[in-house]
Amino acid sequence: MGHLRELSNLELYMSHYGTIVTTAHLSGPISEPQLQTAIELQASRHPLLNATIQKENGHYFFVAHDAPLPIELISNATDDTFDNIRDRCINAELACNKQLANVVIVTDGQRTDLHVCISHIIGDALSSFVFIESCLNCYVDLGASTEPTTTQLPLPDALSDIADQQLGLLSPYNLRTYLAQFNKIQILPSTQKNTQQSTKTCTFTLTKQETATLATLARQHNTSVHGILGAAELLTLQQLIPDHPTENYSLWSAIDLRGLLPKPLLTESIMGGAMGHAFFYTLKNRDFWQLAKHITHDLKQHIASQDVFRALHNFDFAKPQRLIASNDTPNEHLLSIALSNAGRLQIKTQFDTLTLHKLTFMPTRFDDYFVTTIATLNGEMTAMITYKHPNYPTEKMTSFCDILHNKLQALSNPN
Known part of the structure; x- marks a missing residue:
């Protein structure tokens, strides 16, 4: 061994x-x-x-x-x-x-x-x-x-x-x-908690026309539907959960680009407010929180002015690139079997093409979280939000979904 x-x-x-x-x-x-x-x-x-x-x-x-x-x-x-x-x-x-x-x-x-x-x-x-x-x-x-x-x-x-x-x-x-869930692996610092709150799920669906309009809008702004959703979620978090400031959250998506780092990951996932597993794997421990703090702070400064797309275009990609120092082979990671660029996974099967996006907001203490999985099947986009937090009752997260849904519909129907 x-x-x-x-x-x-x-x-x-x-x-x-x-x-x-x-x-x-x-x-x-x-x-x-x-x-x-x-x-x-x-x-x-x-x-x-x-x-x-x-x-x-x-x-x-x-x-x-x-x-x-x-x-x-x-x-x-x-x-x-x-x-x-x-x-x-x-x-x-x-x-x-x-x-x-x-x-x-x-x-x-x-x-x-x-x-x-x-x-x-x-x-x-x-x-x-x-x-x-x-x-x-x-x-x-x-x-x-x-x-x-x-x-x-x-x-x-x-x-x-x-x-x-x-x-x-x-x-x-x-x-x-x-x-x-279990808590017998004692790797975490003693200050970390492993709460056993049960998880719940909220779901909403956009029509084919709304999904197509969002995709067109994303292309016009050199991002992805994933990126628009990430920005919209940040705005919704600030509106709905002011007691949990955005800079306390690290953002990541379940993606790995099979050695395509750094450009595709930086131009799509981080522009959308999400960072991939593989990207973090290439960073030293000291740089992990530094980068997470830098990106979330930078995005928040722009998003606070409601100018989401300015945040996407003006993000300083040079700083994260300088932090990348990967000596790993791409296939070392289990995730590297999976995904295409732009933070998307398309699986072509005998049934249809299923596109999955995953965006997770997690506080730095990792006591609570919520996960958004977007699935596009037959042209319709369904977003499912799974969350676990002692202070997020069902009605609050339902409200979050409603607000987020309305934001995406508004983007899809500018008139």
């Missing part, structure tokens, strides 16, 4: 979010050995899937693990087996001194659940989603006699209290994503 690299500041703070479990529900017969081979091939591209975390002299490192990604196969499953294994995966804890990922395949010959469990330190629901799709595509490329199809299953009741559920609601592969 050998050191891969030291954990970034972001990864240290992400640790207490627990385990992301993403599940693909497949129907029809599958070749179990071939599916395992496909998973092993895809996992071999991402060293962190086979890594552990070790502490040395007060620093935490990813350490390569000699064993392959654990894949557990459970055949001849009953209905109870499917339920029990799902619950076991959701409640499992991926300890730091053990591998940070594992896969469980449960099948009865005609129905299969593929569970991918990863520590939130190395990825999130979006990266799990793409990893599963890459495994299924590889399975087909290996010459499967039958291609797996999806089956619609009811959402477990527990999803109403679990974050990151949005991907499961919209995925063309009918994926279900669960976030299992």
Whole structure:
């Protein structure tokens, strides 16, 4: 075993979010050995899937693990087996001194659940989603006699209290994503708290015409719908939650540009008020908060004058570029399997093209958060906001969604 690299500041703070479990529900017969081979091939591209975390002299490192990604196969499953294994995966804890990922395949010959469990330190629901799709595509490329199809299953009741559920609601592969909370990884400073407030979700949808108008507006201003939403959310936060000043929030999106840094990430994601995982991975601990503070402060100064697009165009990109000092190979990160430039992920399937954007606002203390996932399917844009905060009652977040929805509609209907 050998050191891969030291954990970034972001990864240290992400640790207490627990385990992301993403599940693909497949129907029809599958070749179990071939599916395992496909998973092993895809996992071999991402060293962190086979890594552990070790502490040395007060620093935490990813350490390569000699064993392959654990894949557990459970055949001849009953209905109870499917339920029990799902619950076991959701409640499992991926300890730091053990591998940070594992896969469980449960099948009865005609129905299969593929569970991918990863520590939130190395990825999130979006990266799990793409990893599963890459495994299924590889399975087909290996010459499967039958291609797996999806089956619609009811959402477990527990999803109403679990974050990151949005991907499961919209995925063309009918994926279900669960976030299992736990607090046994003691990486965080003792001052950090891990509140156990349940999460809730608000949703709104823009029509095809409104979505198309926003996209046109975004192109005119050299940004993206993602960028407009980020700016609109900042304005709405200031209007609705004055007791939580914007500069206390770091902004990030679940994106990685497969080595395309720095230009695409800087011109799209940061212009939109979001910064990517991969961008933070390239920064030293000391620079992480410095950059977050600089960007949020700079954006707030412009946004306070209501001139959102001036903020987007006048952002000083030279400063963040000078902070980038990446010696990492892009494929080192699990997220690097996933995404195109501009902070977007487009997944072309037999069903349609699904575009996902993810923008997360998190206080620097990480006690509370809300996550916005935008999904564009068949031309309509749906924004789902998952939030966890002891001071954000349902009616306040519903009001937030209403205000944000109205802002986006106003941009879509300037007349």
